[in-house]
Amino acid sequence: MIRRALISVSDRTGLADFARGLVNLGVEILSTGGTAEALRSHGLPVTPVATVTGFPEILDGRVKTLHPHIHAGILARRDLEAHRRQLAEHGIGPIDLVAVNLYPFCQVVSSPQVTLEAAVENIDIGGPALVRAAAKNHRHVTVVVEPQDYPEVLAALERHGMVPDGLRYRLAVKAFRHTAAYDATVAQWLDRQQEGDPEAFPTHLVLALELERTLRYGENPHQRAALYRDPLARTGPLAEQLQGKELSYNNLLDAAAAWELVLAFPEAAAVAVKHATPCGVAVGEHPLEAYRKARDADPVSIFGGVVAFNRPLDGETAADMTEIFLELIIAPDFEPSALRALGRRADLRVLRAADAPLRSSLDLRHLAERCLVQEPDTSSANVEGWRLVTERPATAREMADLLFAWRVVRAVRSNAIVLAREGVTTGIGGGQTSRIGAARIALAAAGERARGSVLASDGFLPFPDVVEEAAAAGVTAIVQPGGSLRDEQSVHVADRRGLAMLFTGMRHFRH
Numbered sequence: 001m002i003r004r005a006l007i008s009v010s011d012r013t014g015l016a017d018f019a020r021g022l023v024n025l026g027v028e029i030l031s032t033g034g035t036a037e038a039l040r041s042h043g044l045p046v047t048p049v050a051t052v053t054g055f056p057e058i059l060d061g062r063v064k065t066l067h068p069h070i071h072a073g074i075l076a077r078r079d080l081e082a083h084r085r086q087l088a089e090h091g092i093g094p095i096d097l098v099a100v101n102l103y104p105f106c107q108v109v110s111s112p113q114v115t116l117e118a119a120v121e122n123i124d125i126g127g128p129a130l131v132r133a134a135a136k137n138h139r140h141v142t143v144v145v146e147p148q149d150y151p152e153v154l155a156a157l158e159r160h161g162m163v164p165d166g167l168r169y170r171l172a173v174k175a176f177r178h179t180a181a182y183d184a185t186v187a188q189w190l191d192r193q194q195e196g197d198p199e200a201f202p203t204h205l206v207l208a209l210e211l212e213r214t215l216r217y218g219e220n221p222h223q224r225a226a227l228y229r230d231p232l233a234r235t236g237p238l239a240e241q242l243q244g245k246e247l248s249y250n251n252l253l254d255a256a257a258a259w260e261l262v263l264a265f266p267e268a269a270a271v272a273v274k275h276a277t278p279c280g281v282a283v284g285e286h287p288l289e290a291y292r293k294a295r296d297a298d299p300v301s302i303f304g305g306v307v308a309f310n311r312p313l314d315g316e317t318a319a320d321m322t323e324i325f326l327e328l329i330i331a332p333d334f335e336p337s338a339l340r341a342l343g344r345r346a347d348l349r350v351l352r353a354a355d356a357p358l359r360s361s362l363d364l365r366h367l368a369e370r371c372l373v374q375e376p377d378t379s380s381a382n383v384e385g386w387r388l389v390t391e392r393p394a395t396a397r398e399m400a401d402l403l404f405a406w407r408v409v410r411a412v413r414s415n416a417i418v419l420a421r422e423g424v425t426t427g428i429g430g431g432q433t434s435r436i437g438a439a440r441i442a443l444a445a446a447g448e449r450a451r452g453s454v455l456a457s458d459g460f461l462p463f464p465d466v467v468e469e470a471a472a473a474g475v476t477a478i479v480q481p482g483g484s485l486r487d488e489q490s491v492h493v494a495d496r497r498g499l500a501m502l503f504t505g506m507r508h509f510r511h
Contacts, residue, residue, distance in 0.1 A: 001162055002142065004073070005097035006030045006049070007039070008065065008127065010104050011147060016042040018099065018150035025157055030095070032064045033057065052093075065126045074098060074133045078140045097153075097163075098134035099144040102127040102182050106231045109189050116193060123186055128179045135179075138172035139165075145178040184208035185231055192232075205373065208232075218249045225249040239330060242339065244349030247328075250275075251306070251349060255330050258308035259353055261411040264381060265310060265404075267423075270294040274305040277431070281408050282424035288317040293424040295324070298445065306330070313338045322348075377508060381407045387503045389482065389491050394500035397422075398454055398477040402502065405456035406479050410508040416458040417442040417466070419450055419475065426453045435459065439466045443473045450474050458508045460484040464493040471497035481507040 005027050009015060012035070019029055019039050029046050031039055036046045050056050053067040065071075073095040076083040087094065103124040108114055134143035142163045144153055149171060156163050184206040191202075209228035218225035239255065241247065247255075258273040265283055270290035272280040279301035282293030287309050295302050306328040307321065313329070315337025321329065322341060328349040329342065342350055365372045383403055388394070394402060405420035412418060412430035417438040419427035427446030429438035435457065443450050451474030461467060462484045470478065471493070478494065482503030494501040 002027055002096040002157060004028045004030060004093060004095050005099065006065070006070070006074075006095050006130065007099045008032045008035050008049075008130070009099060009101045009147075011101045012038055013147040014150050015039070015147070016044070018147075018154065019044050021150075021154040021158075022097070027097070033061060062125065065130055068092070070095070071129070071133055074130065074141055075137050076140075077137065095134075095141065097142045097144070098130050099150075100127050100130045100134075101145050101147075101178070102131075105182065105186060105189075109232065119189065124182070128182060131175045131179050135172040135175035138168045142168050143171055143175045145171075145175050149174075181208040181210065181231075188230075189232055201373065205371075215249050215252075216246055223249075227252065239351035239353040242334065242350040242352055243343060243346070244328070245347045247349060251328050254306040255308070255328055255351060255353075257411065258306045259330050261408070262308040262310045264407045264410075268311045269309070271308045272298070272302045272305050273308070274301050277413060278408055278411050278425070278428060279305060280425060283404065284423065286317075287311050287313060288320065291317050291321065297425045298428075302326075315341050318342050377410065377510075379506065381410065385505055386479070387482070387505065388500070389487075389503050390494045390499065390501040392495070392498060392500045394454075394477045394502065398500060401454040402456065402477055402479040405454055406504065409456040409458045410510070412458065412510065414458055414509040414511060416508075416510065418456045419443070419446045419453040420456070421449065421453040426450060435461065436463070436465045436469070439469060443469060443475075446473070452476060454478065456480070458510065460487070460507065461490045462486055464489045466490075467493040467497070467499065467501075471499055475499065477501070479504060481505060483507075 005022055007019060007029055008031060015038060022029060023044055029039065029044065030049055030052055031046045032049045036048060039046045049065055049070065053069045055067060057064045069092050072087060072092045076087050076094060078084065078094065103122045105122050108122040109119050131143060131145060134141045142153060144150065152167065153163060156167060185208040187206050188208060208231055210231050212227045212229040215225040215227060217223055253276050254273050257276045258271045261278060261281065262269050262271040267283040268286055268290050269283045270287065271278060272294050280294040280297035282290045282297060284290035284293060302324065304325055304327055307326055309331040312333035312335060313331045314335050318338035318341035322345050326348060328351065330351040330353050333352055334350065342348055363374045363376050381403065383399065401420050401422065404423055405418045408420065408425060409416045409418040412428060415432050415435045415438040416430040418425060419442050426449040427442035429441030432438040432441065446453060453475050454477040455470050455475045457466065457480040460481050460483045463486060467478065467490050477500040479502045482505060491501060
């Protein structure tokens with residue numbers, strides 16, 4: 001039976017209807033400040049919390065509900081005679097329902113101009129205390145933190161005269177999630193205000209993620225999936241969907257992989273991805289040239305794939321793309337003629353993305369009941385620090401292609417080998433258990449195009465076999481991290497076969 005309810009909310013969605021429903025059921029409403037004024041403006045009777053506590057709001061509203069007459073009324077167990085007796089001795093009335101949501105911290109700190117002082121003043125103290133108290137005592141008290149739950153609570157009261165145990169329990173779980181996410185958000189924001197990196201891996205890594213949407217399914221139809229977002233993110237959605245079918249879990253992974261790689265190129269570039277792995281990458285004078293080169297790099301694998309551009313997509317390129325089946329296209333923008341052309345493929349997903357990689361400040365992977373955490377691999381790809389280790393230096397054309405291939409190989413699953421020539425991939429081998437296996441896949445994919453290509457390896461070459469087979473296929477230059485105990489063997493073969501070889505000093509495994 002609910003006789004008294006405490007309502008104090010920042011989000012007043014549905015507030016009047018909920019409170020009116022409670023009043024019609026004979027429930028006394030206790031409230032504070034702005035919530036009390038809002039209720040009175042709708043003609044609803046309200047008992048001020050100060051009347052219950054016998055103490056006014058003080059410290060500019062910092063202390064309102066932090067009082068035994070409030071918290072004892074919430075926390076008292078109705079099934080214990082000792083608790084009922086103590087309430088009676090102190091003249092404390094039970095509070096049976098608590099409807100509270102917290103200060104809008106996220107909204108306040110979403111402004112780039114927000115000060116630390118303003119943010120701190122919007123850290124709620126009394127609200128979380130009320131919510132946690134009610135959730136702890138959920139066997140006897142109903143707690144509601146989200147307005148969408150108001151109708152279900154009212155319906156239960158109207159039908160049963162009480163809130164069933166199962167509903168109270170479910171609302172309590174939601175309440176603890178609410179306060180945990182709130183505290184995590186505050187901790188995340190305050191942590192990001194610190195200069196430098198005083199604690200890259202804190203003792204407790206707290207993440208507040210909110211549901212953005214559920215997805216049709218996960219990697220496979222029998223797996224459920226959803227997309228969550230950082231509530232402190234200042235960007236909108238990952239990308240704006242302009243047309244096409246609903247995005248799937250795999251679509252999002254592929255789009256992120258393609259978009260991150262295409263942004264690595266200063267020139268106009270096109271990246272084709274299949275199963276989160278590049279299958280054709282090229283640069284050109286304009287998107288059409290880059291796309292055609294990327295498509296022709298592997299015309300079989302691009303079928304049903306994802307294509308990313310780092311320049312706005314024009315109508316001519318878009319029209320060319322409608323000639324094959326693609327799942328998704330992502331670009332920074334689309335000319336009207338491009339959208340008209342793509343519109344002929346109604347199911348084709350078209351995404352307009354912000355000019356930034358879709359990566360987080362930390363990479364996380366779950367491992368049983370643990371989580372692996374690392375910094376993302378964001379090191380810039382350039383030739384500074386590369387070291388020539390062969391007698392023959394690379395030509396200017398080879399250096400350009402080596403840098404191009406090095407940018408691509410970072411996006412391929414290890415072991416990774418990429419062949420490239422004149423700004424286009426000619427062969428890609430990745431995700432293999434041996435480097436020579438990856439090299440053979442790349443060389444086989446390249447065929448005659450291997451002649452005159454360069455080769456990039458994401459890890460060092462521990463044996464000279466990759467160099468031997470690459471040279472036999474016509475590869476002219478190699479870039480690799482170096483660092484193997486057998487480096488001299490690979491260098492010796494490169495010198496004997498007339499190849500140029502450079503060491504980067506940095507590997508780029510991608511597991």
